[in-house]
Amino acid sequence: MLFLRGGALGTRGAAGLASLVLASVVGATTPATAPACERPVYLTFDTGHMGVAPLVAEVLNRQQVKATFFLANERTVAGDGSLDERWAAWWKARADEGHAFGSHTWDHDVWRGDERAAGGGVAFRVRPTAGPAAFKPRTLDAAGYCRELDRPARRFEAMTGQKMGAIFRAPGGKTSKALLDAAAACGWAHVGWAPAGFLGDELPSDRYPNDALLKQALRDIRAGDVLLAHLGIWARKDPWAPAVLEPLIVGLKQRGLCFATLREHPQLGAAARGAK
Secondary structure: OOEEEOOEEEOOOOOOOOOOOOOOOOOOOOOOOOOOOOOEEEEEEEOOOOOOHHHHHHHHHHHOOOOEEEEOOOEOOOOOEOOOHHHHHHHHHHHHHOOEEEEOOOOOEEEEEEEEOOOOOEEEEEEEOOOOOOOOOEEEEHHHHHHHHHHHHHHHHHHHOOOOEOEEOOHHHOOOHHHHHHHHHOOOEEOOOOOOOEOOOOOOOOOOOHHHHHHHHHHHOOOOOEEEEEOOOOOOOOOOOOOOHHHHHHHHHHOOOEEOOHHHOOOOHHHHHOEO
16 A cells, blocks of 8 residues: 655655555456456656666566656766657657656756745755756746646657646655645646555665565565656666566566556546646
């Protein structure tokens, strides 16, 4: 079960979200041949350096798993941005396959704190890790933060011809009540992850080797959990994906779990199906 902490679906015990009620997935495209997903987990990927993105797509296709992707225009191993034109065909292919999508802010703006805006209201101190102002702190008012959420949605639609869902993940999962309220006011619902769903692909591989992360995930993940991984992490020398991804999917299936996008989530589904 997932609970709200700081606006994210994170650790247990905070108010704002009751226990998840497991429900069968609705809207299956082939109900005559595909059984309902009665014990779902929700695999999600944030953009990263994109070095493993093609291999991740291969695994998802081979295992017939649909995931949810959160998009920011991050620097890639090729030196371009993850939402640049070179990646447009890759994103369109994922959209055509039926995956779900949300915003991760355009420049991967990590929230650092709240302050009072010059004209009243609230503003947010953030530190982008992408774009021309990467790693230079800046302040965004509520309207400015909403624009940063909207930019990936507009780019996604231009690349794929489809609308992005009205869901976002704050970079690093860092939020405040004021930030979540501001995002909700412009139509965005925040998505975090379950404690066991933190798959560890951004941890240093010398201290958190892939086999240990796989063993932990297979032991701890439960139905209803939102899982977090990335399309490439700069700091991890032994990449988690795709090495752990396929054994994890196979192992969870063997435990009787199945995979669904956030469009089928019992509480986030309406927002994930909503168009931005």
